[in-house]
Amino acid sequence: MNREIEAEETVTEGIDLERVDSLIEPYLGRKEMMIPALQKVQNHFGYLPRPAMEQVSKRMRVPLSRLYGVATFYAQFKMKPRGRYIIRVCKGTACHIQGSPKIAERIEETLGIESGETTDDLRFTLEEVACIGACALAPVIMINDDPHGRLSPDKVKDILDNYQ
Amino acid sequence: MSAIKLTIDGTEVEVAPGTTILEAARRLGRDIPTFCYDSELPPNGACRICLVEVENARTLVASCVAPAGSGMVIHTESERVIRARREVLTLLVANHPLDCITCEKTGECKLQDYCYRYGVADSNYGGEVKKLDYDDTNAFFLRDMNKCILCGICVGKCQDVIGAGAIDFARRGFTSNVAPPFEDPIEDSTCIFCGLCMDSCPVGALIPKYSFSKGRPWQVEKTRSVCPYCSVGCNIYLHVKDNEVIGVTPVEENPVNRGHLCARGKFGWDYLQSGDRLTSPLVKSNGVFIEVSWEEALGFIADSIEEIMERYGSDAIMGLCSPKTTNEESYLFQKLIRFLGTNNVDSYTRHCHAPAVDGMMKAFGSAAMTNSIEELASTGAVFVIAADPYVSHPIISYRVREAVRKGAKLIVADPDPIGLTDIAHHHLTLRDGSAVALVNGIANAIIEEGLQDQLFIDRRTEGYDAFRAAVAEYTPRYTAEVTGISEEDLRSAARAYAGAGSAAIISTVGMDYSAGNGGLVLALANLALLTGNLGKESAGLYLPYGENNLQGASDMGALPAVLTGYQPVKEKSVRVKFARAWGTDISDQEGLSAADVFEGGAGDKIKAMLILDENPVTCVGGEDEETACYLAGLDFLVVQDIFMTETAALADVVLPAAAFAEQQGTYTNTERRVQLTRPAVKPPGDAFPGWAIIAELAGWLGFDWAYDGAGDVFDEMASLTPQYAGMSYERLAQGSLQWPCPTGEHPGTAYLYEGRFSRGLGLFSVVEQEKLKVSEAAGTKKDALVHHACQCQSDSMNKRSVVRNFYRTVGR
Ligand code: SF4
Ligand code: SF4
Numbered sequence A: 001m002n003r004e005i006e007a008e009e010t011v012t013e014g015i016d017l018e019r020v021d022s023l024i025e026p027y028l029g030r031k032e033m034m035i036p037a038l039q040k041v042q043n044h045f046g047y048l049p050r051p052a053m054e055q056v057s058k059r060m061r062v063p064l065s066r067l068y069g070v071a072t073f074y075a076q077f078k079m080k081p082r083g084r085y086i087i088r089v090c091k092g093t094a095c096h097i098q099g100s101p102k103i104a105e106r107i108e109e110t111l112g113i114e115s116g117e118t119t120d121d122l123r124f125t126l127e128e129v130a131c132i133g134a135c136a137l138a139p140v141i142m143i144n145d146d147p148h149g150r151l152s153p154d155k156v157k158d159i160l161d162n163y164q
Numbered sequence B: 001m002s003a004i005k006l007t008i009d010g011t012e013v014e015v016a017p018g019t020t021i022l023e024a025a026r027r028l029g030r031d032i033p034t035f036c037y038d039s040e041l042p043p044n045g046a047c048r049i050c051l052v053e054v055e056n057a058r059t060l061v062a063s064c065v066a067p068a069g070s071g072m073v074i075h076t077e078s079e080r081v082i083r084a085r086r087e088v089l090t091l092l093v094a095n096h097p098l099d100c101i102t103c104e105k106t107g108e109c110k111l112q113d114y115c116y117r118y119g120v121a122d123s124n125y126g127g128e129v130k131k132l133d134y135d136d137t138n139a140f141f142l143r144d145m146n147k148c149i150l151c152g153i154c155v156g157k158c159q160d161v162i163g164a165g166a167i168d169f170a171r172r173g174f175t176s177n178v179a180p181p182f183e184d185p186i187e188d189s190t191c192i193f194c195g196l197c198m199d200s201c202p203v204g205a206l207i208p209k210y211s212f213s214k215g216r217p218w219q220v221e222k223t224r225s226v227c228p229y230c231s232v233g234c235n236i237y238l239h240v241k242d243n244e245v246i247g248v249t250p251v252e253e254n255p256v257n258r259g260h261l262c263a264r265g266k267f268g269w270d271y272l273q274s275g276d277r278l279t280s281p282l283v284k285s286n287g288v289f290i291e292v293s294w295e296e297a298l299g300f301i302a303d304s305i306e307e308i309m310e311r312y313g314s315d316a317i318m319g320l321c322s323p324k325t326t327n328e329e330s331y332l333f334q335k336l337i338r339f340l341g342t343n344n345v346d347s348y349t350r351h352c353h354a355p356a357v358d359g360m361m362k363a364f365g366s367a368a369m370t371n372s373i374e375e376l377a378s379t380g381a382v383f384v385i386a387a388d389p390y391v392s393h394p395i396i397s398y399r400v401r402e403a404v405r406k407g408a409k410l411i412v413a414d415p416d417p418i419g420l421t422d423i424a425h426h427h428l429t430l431r432d433g434s435a436v437a438l439v440n441g442i443a444n445a446i447i448e449e450g451l452q453d454q455l456f457i458d459r460r461t462e463g464y465d466a467f468r469a470a471v472a473e474y475t476p477r478y479t480a481e482v483t484g485i486s487e488e489d490l491r492s493a494a495r496a497y498a499g500a501g502s503a504a505i506i507s508t509v510g511m512d513y514s515a516g517n518g519g520l521v522l523a524l525a526n527l528a529l530l531t532g533n534l535g536k537e538s539a540g541l542y543l544p545y546g547e548n549n550l551q552g553a554s555d556m557g558a559l560p561a562v563l564t565g566y567q568p569v570k571e572k573s574v575r576v577k578f579a580r581a582w583g584t585d586i587s588d589q590e591g592l593s594a595a596d597v598f599e600g601g602a603g604d605k606i607k608a609m610l611i612l613d614e615n616p617v618t619c620v621g622g623e624d625e626e627t628a629c630y631l632a633g634l635d636f637l638v639v640q641d642i643f644m645t646e647t648a649a650l651a652d653v654v655l656p657a658a659a660f661a662e663q664q665g666t667y668t669n670t671e672r673r674v675q676l677t678r679p680a681v682k683p684p685g686d687a688f689p690g691w692a693i694i695a696e697l698a699g700w701l702g703f704d705w706a707y708d709g710a711g712d713v714f715d716e717m718a719s720l721t722p723q724y725a726g727m728s729y730e731r732l733a734q735g736s737l738q739w740p741c742p743t744g745e746h747p748g749t750a751y752l753y754e755g756r757f758s759r760g761l762g763l764f765s766v767v768e769q770e771k772l773k774v775s776e777a778a779g780t781k782k783d784a785l786v787h788h789a790c791q792c793q794s795d796s797m798n799k800r801s802v803v804r805n806f807y808r809t810v811g812r
């Protein structure tokens, strides 16, 4: 827990609040637009940094508790920064049968994070996704836009090392 | 539209269209269980425990949402219904820590009650059980979200009724819970600890800390009382076990607070049990207080006063009354001072309120608040200026929120955000100290657009032409220059205020303290006169007082120039009336005011002072050395209080008084509402109710007074006071009454000046904006207001309570 908080703090420093202001400018005075406003903020920062949420709350005059509620209700919103590289492990049937859970497990062990989390150095974010449509390559993962197919747990480390 | 007829459990009932099945059934006394329903929130149909069977309907319906329909035949407790309710309960119990043995809610927990009622003991669903952390980091309450059944009531109350917005649903699915932002401790949120979520939670998820292990609901005796802090006068139940107050809950059935409180009322009574309470009369001997008997103390006071009167005359004596004591005590106190042959009686705190009092007197002929708090909830527009009722008088801000929910327009004029700006339609961020210009500018815009109430002006007011000529200068353009508010914003605010059928103005009595705002009360009175917003419901000028009984203490004649009900001592007929009733002559000389004595150079005329529950040494922020020196230098000083205050420490004799929960009496709130309090616990040690102490002292001074209880005092006062003439303890026990209430049949008066002002016609005044003081640092004014509203009004109690220092964190 503490580690997460520290990580969050290092990256939330220097959030450009003026930028937040200009992002949400079109929605001011319209509380019902808080979701689009949050989306704009997330598109810019890649997630919803706390200071940015606080700024949205202040400017749109929506309680922070409500924004937090909305942000944690919809899966599209991320409360933590995401890594430079997003690892998506396919959980489709084909991959599953071909051992994708073992792949995911190995990635988790290697990086010391669980699915949905990000490494402290913000290098990787690990996510699980439904079928990515590359069943022929099962088991398959995507790292940003690169597919890596026909994996075995032992190949994981070398592949990850290519992404610094 | 015609009424709807339906049959519930075999009985026919007629209800208005739009009534829900639940409401219809409750009218018949049918007890349909509910978790998520709350009468002041929109129904959300979330919990499904209120399901009922409607004949010929395919499925069971949630009675809290479903409207009653014509010809419906409804069963509220059929086999099918019971089965469904069991199912709901079983699911809840599956994910609930069933620690009823130690749970504070046992005995008044809806989950427990309904499980008992439907025989649900345990659940065989198995599965995962929530394991969330407690939040008990604050001084006030424990949040245990493992017990939360997600009914959502607390969220609705906190977001919409209170407006704190401290909590909301967070996450989804299994880990869904009610949480402050980022699931931080509640203390770090915008929570104001109003207690409403605790009071409305159906289960034991939100528990006030004070009551831990102190007693079960059925062991507790509830005594109805009135909150002693601010001038709203919220109705409360004091929960008592073994002569100890162990909790407070709000009374729902009353027009003042309707089940709502603020932190002071909910948590601020712990000082009652403080070990620092005064328990014995004290006499100072060689600089040290020694405990003495009542006889010794009162005998000593009587001798000393008589000696001083002999040497210097009656006018060397002064009494300072408190805006916190009961009416009975205030009445007897001023009576005692007058028996001593002087009119030197006043309240120190009153001078904070002088600008408001003087302004209202000038414009209307009376200083009392024109309309009732409850009326705010149905007004068409509210104009809040130089005030933050969310902090100073929270109930008033809850009512404003309610009005806005119902469609009222809200205009807030303040350089900074206040506790209502989040829902304001117009937030006029005027320059500090330019309020008079703003109000004059609004008046100008109203006149220019022809929105004034000409009929009202013609029939009910005077001085309009001069006023009109004076505000002609304050064109929107000029006003914009002075205040920094754009012409457009100014005009639309003016239209919102003038365009509503009825509109209310809320400001603060202490506001003229802030630089540049001199005369604001008069400017606001002009605005209300201009638009005919006086003498009718849901309109008026709200300048709520600070202390709980400032209105009452003034009504009781604890003032140097008037007797009870503002009857002037200068008038012979008044003196004759009182002389006859009391059997003593009344001095025809107006007495010295507190301001005369403490600031006006008349201090050396006074040799002996009696002070009731008042702490002038610290009243207006910080220790006031000059006042302390002055009081210490008096020949004789008596202070009656519940604590050894800074002022009491300077006294020759200190008398221990009973606190509000320890005596019977009445308080008059800021809307002229007289309310009865009842004794819930015994005073500590030898402490006594204040009125009884004064009556006793009168005896030692040789006056022949005999009272059979506080009610007797009240009756005597009422017989001499036209505004209170129709009131008695018997009537007040049935419900509060607002003065004027001239006869035993009169229902009391919710709003003043219907048809006539106290001075006849309402008076327009010419008020000019003072020069702006540019050096005024931003925020200073707000601090002064908040300080005034919060610290001063509750000084000695607040300081010794868990709510102390709390205001620093509110509203920022
Ligand atoms: S105590 Fe009042 S402000 Fe705090 S969470 Fe409960 S309802 Fe909200
Ligand atoms: S804490 Fe209580 S009031 Fe709030 S949602 Fe849970 S059960 Fe309902």
Ligand code: SF4
Pocket: B227, B228, B229, B230, B231, B232, B233, B234, B257, B261, B262, B263, B264, B265, B266, B393, B394, B395
């Ligand atoms: S301080 Fe005022 S608003 Fe708060 S509970 Fe007491 S009377 Fe009500």
Ligand code: FES
Pocket: B033, B034, B035, B036, B037, B044, B045, B046, B047, B048, B049, B050, B051, B062, B063, B064, B065
């Ligand atoms: S009380 Fe009706 S659904 Fe909850």
